[in-house]
Amino acid sequence: MPVECSAGCGKNAVLKRPKTGDALCKDCFFWAFEIEVHNTITNGRLFRPGSTVAIAASGGKDSTVLAYILKLLNERHQYGLKLVLLSVDEGITGYRDDSLETVKQNCMEYEMPLKILSYEELYGWTMDAIVKEVGRSNNCTFCGVFRRQALERGASLLKVDCVATGHNADDIAETVLMNILRGDIARLQRCVAIVTESEDAIPRCKPLKYAYEKEIVMYAYFKRLTYFSTECVFAPNAYRGHARAFLKDLEKIRPTSIIDIIHSGEQLSVHENVRLPVKGKCSRCGFISSQAVCKPCTLLEGLNKGLPRLGIIKTSRAIRARQDAERARPVPTLDF
Template identity: 70%
Template sequence: MDAQLFKAGDRVAIGASGGKDSTVLAYVMKVLNERYQYGLELFLLSIDEGITGYRDDSLETVKRNKEQYQMPLKILSYEELYGWTMDAVVAQIGKKNNCTFCGVFRRQALDRGAMSLGVDHIVTGHNADDIAETVLMNIMRGDIARLGRCTAICTQGEDTIKRSKPFKYAYEKEIVMYAYFKKLDYFSTECIYSPDAYRGHARAFLKDLEAARPSAIIDIIHSGEAFEVREEVKAGQKAQQTCVRCGYMSSNAVCKACVLLEGLERGRPKAEIGD
């Protein structure tokens, strides 16, 4: 409420994977929208990465959610957007670094899906644990650009659709308990190509921290909100531009997705991903 994420008449797409976070988010958005007459037009937006035995099953859950919550559903696949499924990507590059391809493709895919739906706003189910983990990851990887924005509840670039994380302060435990008590229909299986080792270490560390000091997750988020990238460092960062190939926003002449796709097309699986 304080962040004033929505206004009456907004068309809002809920990033739906069929997992617990996005299912609870869809349910809560529907309940609050009806109870307090927010006046929002809600949509479910799913991305089909093309992972047999994982995404096809979870999409069945999303399709049931569509009926349960009476929301229109849009499914966009990597295959139709990029011509590659993740199964095909992994077949070409192996399991190493596949999360990088998937992450870059998904961000673009969500934006493109939202544009096709004509929505003003995408909400995702990132919870407090995810945000804290991302803060730590960005510090450890030296990803200053993402560190500066990862704790913002709402982000919007000049040409991009507004993105929000309404569960930013909700612990994963709370979401699981909510889904359990409300008997929500969700899919709970780890991606068969995941997790990547580095993030796995960070997640395990966070769980240890939380066990020792329950406030650790919210403390990390508070830390992330308390600092920002120094002005002189920001000034040295690359300005936002448009990809010459696909027209998507990019910090280089060619966006990351196009660089990765070019590597795949040329059969150069180990294409460098520079920032």
């Protein structure tokens, strides 16, 4: 039996919003979803008129919906933004090479300039090569660290004012859980921020912060957007997958648990006596870091020296490993 749209428009509903439980027709769902993202942007003061915004584009549902809806809202509400697409090619055969074809298609459909940076040109390594060195247990650490800095490098090259990422409510709730389980106070504070910025760093914002993953999928489906849906071949081994599975179980019992976790993270405060990392600049690459040598440089050093675990183990052990490697180097001899 048809269910009437909860918005009272007289049409039959085609979906039930996971977030609110409302039964809506397509048009009312589009309006509700778009106005929520617009409110997130305006309430969070994410953009300034005349700004150039780089959209971190992977070709997946989140970044595709983000690109589509930012273009739509920019024109509808006259934000006055210049939008560009910024993609990172990690060098994952059968995954990223295919997804970048989707990004190129979005580039043409949405009439946005596109810049692609690769791990190989930035670091001299592809993720395929890194996985051969480190195995599949810690590969996501390398990928995540390198990708964050690659986006920062790309944003600097494009001289943009802000980078918009496709992080959705599910992503943020998962990150809150992961940081609680790790006891990572510094990241726990940053992960719920709608805008993250440091001195001399280009700000990053999350326009889809309060959008449920299921609703993003439904929006992309009913809008018939072109996106890449295959999961990364290395992702099944990621720690995040366990947090995601736990969150999905919670959502079955309490659909609002995703937003509840985000709001809880927003209300957490750190005791004034707790020392937090101080942001500075990496002594090697010059990018923002809370250590003398940033994580990407440490990981890269380990790879280049044949010590791939150098950036994963504790700092004290990493220093010892670096010293042992220096001592183990053969001393050059002179032939007379």
